[in-house]
Amino acid sequence: MGKRRYLAYAIRRLAQFALVVFIGVNLAYVITHATPIDPVEQSISAVTYYGNTAPAAIEQMRSSLRELYGLSGSPVEQYLVFWKRILRADFGPSLSAFPTPVSTLVTRALPWTVGLLTVSTIVAWGLGTLLGGLAGYDRTNRGLKLMGVVAMGLHPIPYYILALLLLIVFGFLWPVLPISGGSAMNLPQTLSVDFVLSVLLHAILPALSLILIGVGSWFLGMRALVSNVVTEDYVVYAELAGVQPWRILSSYVMRNALVPQVTGLAISLGGIFNGAVITEKVFGYPGLGSLLVDAVYAGDYGLVLGVTTVSILGVSVAVLAIDLLYPLLDPRVKVR
Amino acid sequence: MTAILRDLLRHNAEFRIGAVLVGAVLLLSVLASFSPYPPQDVYVVPPDLPPSPSHWFGTTSRGQDVFWQLSFALRNTLLFGCTVALISRLLALAIGLLSGYSGGWIDRALMSVNDTFIVIPLLPLLVLFYFVMRDRMSWLMLALIMACLGWAYDARLIRSVAMSLKSREFTETSLFSGMTTREILVQEHLPYVLPIVFSTTMNNMVWSIGLEVTLAVLGFTDINTPTIGGMIYWANQHTAMVAGVWWWIAFPTIAVIMIFIGLFLLAVSMNDYIDPRSRLRSVGRAS
Numbered sequence: 001m002g003k004r005r006y007l008a009y010a011i012r013r014l015a016q017f018a019l020v021v022f023i024g025v026n027l028a029y030v031i032t033h034a035t036p037i038d039p040v041e042q043s044i045s046a047v048t049y050y051g052n053t054a055p056a057a058i059e060q061m062r063s064s065l066r067e068l069y070g071l072s073g074s075p076v077e078q079y080l081v082f083w084k085r086i087l088r089a090d091f092g093p094s095l096s097a098f099p100t101p102v103s104t105l106v107t108r109a110l111p112w113t114v115g116l117l118t119v120s121t122i123v124a125w126g127l128g129t130l131l132g133g134l135a136g137y138d139r140t141n142r143g144l145k146l147m148g149v150v151a152m153g154l155h156p157i158p159y160y161i162l163a164l165l166l167l168i169v170f171g172f173l174w175p176v177l178p179i180s181g182g183s184a185m186n187l188p189q190t191l192s193v194d195f196v197l198s199v200l201l202h203a204i205l206p207a208l209s210l211i212l213i214g215v216g217s218w219f220l221g222m223r224a225l226v227s228n229v230v231t232e233d234y235v236v237y238a239e240l241a242g243v244q245p246w247r248i249l250s251s252y253v254m255r256n257a258l259v260p261q262v263t264g265l266a267i268s269l270g271g272i273f274n275g276a277v278i279t280e281k282v283f284g285y286p287g288l289g290s291l292l293v294d295a296v297y298a299g300d301y302g303l304v305l306g307v308t309t310v311s312i313l314g315v316s317v318a319v320l321a322i323d324l325l326y327p328l329l330d331p332r333v334k335v336r
Numbered sequence: 337m338t339a340i341l342r343d344l345l346r347h348n349a350e351f352r353i354g355a356v357l358v359g360a361v362l363l364l365s366v367l368a369s370f371s372p373y374p375p376q377d378v379y380v381v382p383p384d385l386p387p388s389p390s391h392w393f394g395t396t397s398r399g400q401d402v403f404w405q406l407s408f409a410l411r412n413t414l415l416f417g418c419t420v421a422l423i424s425r426l427l428a429l430a431i432g433l434l435s436g437y438s439g440g441w442i443d444r445a446l447m448s449v450n451d452t453f454i455v456i457p458l459l460p461l462l463v464l465f466y467f468v469m470r471d472r473m474s475w476l477m478l479a480l481i482m483a484c485l486g487w488a489y490d491a492r493l494i495r496s497v498a499m500s501l502k503s504r505e506f507t508e509t510s511l512f513s514g515m516t517t518r519e520i521l522v523q524e525h526l527p528y529v530l531p532i533v534f535s536t537t538m539n540n541m542v543w544s545i546g547l548e549v550t551l552a553v554l555g556f557t558d559i560n561t562p563t564i565g566g567m568i569y570w571a572n573q574h575t576a577m578v579a580g581v582w583w584w585i586a587f588p589t590i591a592v593i594m595i596f597i598g599l600f601l602l603a604v605s606m607n608d609y610i611d612p613r614s615r616l617r618s619v620g621r622a623s
Binding site for chain 2: 016019020023024027028031032152153155157158159160161164168267272273274277278281292293296301304305307308311312315316319
């Protein structure tokens, strides 16, 4: 692909990225302004309900919240102030962890979510694509056929149920793995060997549950794609010409079936934050999902808005990165 | 239509299993109309009874019969899925057909919005919605919101078919015979995309029910209207698993898995049916 065409493509993708963020943040704005209840007083009463807070602190919260909700000034001003704060990543102080700023809480939680979900999504994708490709190519293999049946049955099971099942098996029946938290409590969060090992150990169950659910759909998708490619004339021709099977599989069949799978990977990396919420809640993982759920329970508006915005941003960046990288790796992707 | 159904039932094992599963769930949900007491009432039967002939699926710690509770929950959950699927189908059809047929800037504008909706993370948005609405969040409102968010992927699918229909000769013929854009889309193109619409309906229902269960399990929906997710939520609230009231969690779980696998198999078999190559293969195998 020519440099100039790639540049045009990149610019269009960047514009798309800006549009996604714009629409997403606007949705968040519209949602928070569609509410019939007074969100500021609601949030404040939710916080003061549990204990005594100094009147000065409440007043600070109130004015900060008013501004954050965009309730001060004319409608145009409100909208502009809202955007200004979003662009500065300033979501005010968290109400449930007052006076820690929301941005601090979010930056603390972000690496956990991104680490766990990126790795498990990619592992699930790799495994599912590879096995699905083999299954589509070799329709007679018993093991792969069985895998198809298992994937068919496993794929539609709600995530929550599977996670609960894993918890029961590895937490109670055969307690070998930690069932909650991101690392052992007593370890300082520094880059020591103990800490890294503990993080990995704690990640096994949540990752396993994500991978088990994920592999099935990638497997089924790739199998369907490959079994369509296998009947193409050029594959039949290559077979008749005596090209070795593994070469046919790797460079004729798999490569051609891979394009829709990669697009799918981009979309599912985009969906990471959907998966995060319930995974992290079930396993008590200290990421964005747990932060979001706790923020809702605590009535912490700034935190909810902060997590939502960061999710929208993170997802758009992930999709953008894949879209920009892919044409460089595979020249056959048609740049529209 | 009946001929298609007969064909599918005869030649397609996946369709048969899917139909049986969905049929069983439907039957159970219809039974809700014959319940001896209203679904919201609590402590109408002795709590914590295991499954027995008088209470087939046992009773909950809130004094409800799991069987009747489940049939209400299933009815609401299925109704929810159908509402979301129906409304989002209309959106997907309108946008997909229009975008594919008109091309040009209309297509580009619609598809940029479309791609945006595909990648935006929905769960945080839905949670945000619940957060600002709280007690005023009815299931109908949630269904409307999810319908507005759930059309994008299928609109793209429909668009790709509409684009190929556009270049066919009959489109030009109808254009020259003076049909308006609306007439061409509704009378000429719609019948071609309907099969896809049916199979995406199943997927959309699986998607919306799954999301509703997720939200309800976290307590982020109107949990006083019984749904499958709501049942699991209340069971968790009463720590049913630890207390040994396993039937409270087990039956809704089995039901939701039946819905998911059933709808999924129906969608898969319909996809097979739409694709003539694999249809030939399956008919050939059966005979």
